[in-house]
Amino acid sequence: MFYGLNKFIKNLLPKQLFYRALLIVATPIIILQIIISVVFFDSLWIKTNKGMTRALVGEIKFFIDAYDNEQYNKDSLTKLFSDAHNLKVEYVSNKILPKNDQERWFSPMDRTLRRELKSNFANYWFDTISIQESIDLKIKYSNGYFQFIVPKDRVTNSSARIFGLWITLPAFLLIIIALIFLKNQTRPIINLAKASAKFGRGENVDEFRPSGALEIRQAGYEFDKMRKRIMRHLNQRSEMLSGISHDLRTPLTRIKLQLTFIKDKEISKKLSSDVQEMEKMLNEYLQFASSRSLEQNEKFNLTDLIINIIKKYENKSITSEINENIFMTGRKNLITRCINNLIDNGVKYANKVHIHISKSSNYNIITIDDDGPGIDKKEYENVFRPFYKINRSRGDSKSSVGLGLSIASDIIRSHGGNVTLDKSPTKGLRVKVFFPFETFL
Numbered sequence: 001m002f003y004g005l006n007k008f009i010k011n012l013l014p015k016q017l018f019y020r021a022l023l024i025v026a027t028p029i030i031i032l033q034i035i036i037s038v039v040f041f042d043s044l045w046i047k048t049n050k051g052m053t054r055a056l057v058g059e060i061k062f063f064i065d066a067y068d069n070e071q072y073n074k075d076s077l078t079k080l081f082s083d084a085h086n087l088k089v090e091y092v093s094n095k096i097l098p099k100n101d102q103e104r105w106f107s108p109m110d111r112t113l114r115r116e117l118k119s120n121f122a123n124y125w126f127d128t129i130s131i132q133e134s135i136d137l138k139i140k141y142s143n144g145y146f147q148f149i150v151p152k153d154r155v156t157n158s159s160a161r162i163f164g165l166w167i168t169l170p171a172f173l174l175i176i177i178a179l180i181f182l183k184n185q186t187r188p189i190i191n192l193a194k195a196s197a198k199f200g201r202g203e204n205v206d207e208f209r210p211s212g213a214l215e216i217r218q219a220g221y222e223f224d225k226m227r228k229r230i231m232r233h234l235n236q237r238s239e240m241l242s243g244i245s246h247d248l249r250t251p252l253t254r255i256k257l258q259l260t261f262i263k264d265k266e267i268s269k270k271l272s273s274d275v276q277e278m279e280k281m282l283n284e285y286l287q288f289a290s291s292r293s294l295e296q297n298e299k300f301n302l303t304d305l306i307i308n309i310i311k312k313y314e315n316k317s318i319t320s321e322i323n324e325n326i327f328m329t330g331r332k333n334l335i336t337r338c339i340n341n342l343i344d345n346g347v348k349y350a351n352k353v354h355i356h357i358s359k360s361s362n363y364n365i366i367t368i369d370d371d372g373p374g375i376d377k378k379e380y381e382n383v384f385r386p387f388y389k390i391n392r393s394r395g396d397s398k399s400s401v402g403l404g405l406s407i408a409s410d411i412i413r414s415h416g417g418n419v420t421l422d423k424s425p426t427k428g429l430r431v432k433v434f435f436p437f438e439t440f441l
């Protein structure tokens with residue numbers, strides 16, 4: 001039960017650090033204001049009002065008693081009373097009190113008035129809203145009633161509104177000041193998160209400058225140190241690999257030349273096809289290593305890009321269903337390369353390729369279907385591994401390196417996207433690529 005309650009409260013609370021911190025600052029202020037207001041209303045406002053109302057009712061009672069005892073000069077007594085107490089009094093004869101009840105049950109003023117009148121008079125009626133800033137009070141007397149028009153400030157003290165203003169205005173000011181400070185405190189954390197996300201996707205992070213409170217700044221410094229170390233490590237590795245690939249090309253060219261001198265044509269043919277395969281591997285690797293680091297993110301039209309790629313193939317067996325214009329932010333050349341690799345596979349392993357693009361709430365989805373042999377479910381993970389080929393005799397194994405899918409998935413992931421394999425409607429392979437609209441946080 002407590003777990004459920006806990007979860008409910010957690011769902012209710014804001015998720016972002018800024019709003020959480022704001023809540024931590026604002027809640028005590030608001031609670032304090034409420035407590036002060038309640039205490040003020042109860043002990044000061046309501047009690048003062050009660051005293052004032054009691055005094056007024058006492059005066060009225062005194063007046064009615066005096067009126068009762070006066071034999072001759074009732075009018076001048078009435079005038080004297082109304083002048084002295086700053087209210088209007090009138091005796092209305094031969095009329096009964098109105099029946100309808102005008103009392104507002106939730107108004108503290110009405111409640112106090114009712115209580116005080118009840119304990120002093122048997123028959124009364126009052127209305128606190130019809131006449132502005134005054135109370136219309138009627139009290140039964142002999143065959144008619146007295147009508148008193150009493151200014152409201154006789155029964156209530158008007159400082160409540162000013163008090164309300166004084167209590168809410170500073171609260172607002174405090175919250176606004178907290179808002180400004182908190183924004184400045186959370187910005188460095190957001191920047192750090194953005195930089196980490198960017199770095200995690202393999203994008204270039206320009207010089208990261210840590211800022212904010214000491215602890216956050218320290219986290220920033222540590223992140224930057226780690227980033228630089230990883231970058232150095234990656235660069236070293238890829239420089240070494242591309243160095244090896246580059247250096248291997250020279251002896252490979254020499255081998256190719258020497259192959260022509262071999263007399264046995266059978267052996268020469270086999271060797272030269274192996275050499276070709278090695279050359280392709282090296283070229284692919286070099287191309288991949290060089291394209292990776294150079295490109296910058298840009299916003300582009302994905303629909304146009306795909307239409308152009310298909311056009312370049314000049315292949316009737318590639319069909320497409322592309323209706324809407326879809327935009328995304330990313331590295332254009334890498335994405336071209338990724339889609340090329342996927343279409344290449346379709347062309348290589350199947351007869352017909354169908355490309356379809358669509359949009360979901362967060363992702364652009366590119367679906368590439370073919371009618372080839374497809375891939376066994378248990379191989380779905382393996383085919384993304386570098387240099388992995390399911391069947392060496394399958395397709396044109398001479399031109400296969402086994403890098404296509406691993407490069408494609410690497411590119412997709414570096415854009416914060418995802419790739420899945422499935423069966424296509426024509427029993428071949430369906431590759432679904434998801435790219436988020438924006439690749440930053």
Ligand SMILES: Nc1ncnc2c1ncn2[C@@H]1O[C@H](COP(=O)(O)OP(=O)(O)OP(=O)(O)O)[C@@H](O)[C@H]1O
Nearest residue numbers: 345346349374383389390400401402403404405429
């Ligand atoms: N559309 C497809 N239909 C059937 N099998 C496929 C398809 N695409 C890939 N495969 C299988 O997955 C393996 C890995 O594909 P990948 O693209 O990584 O390498 P490759 O096509 O063999 O070589 P490369 O693309 O580097 O020239 C392929 O060898 C092939 O067996």
Ligand SMILES: [Mg+2]
Nearest residue numbers: 344345404405
């Ligand atoms: Mg391939």
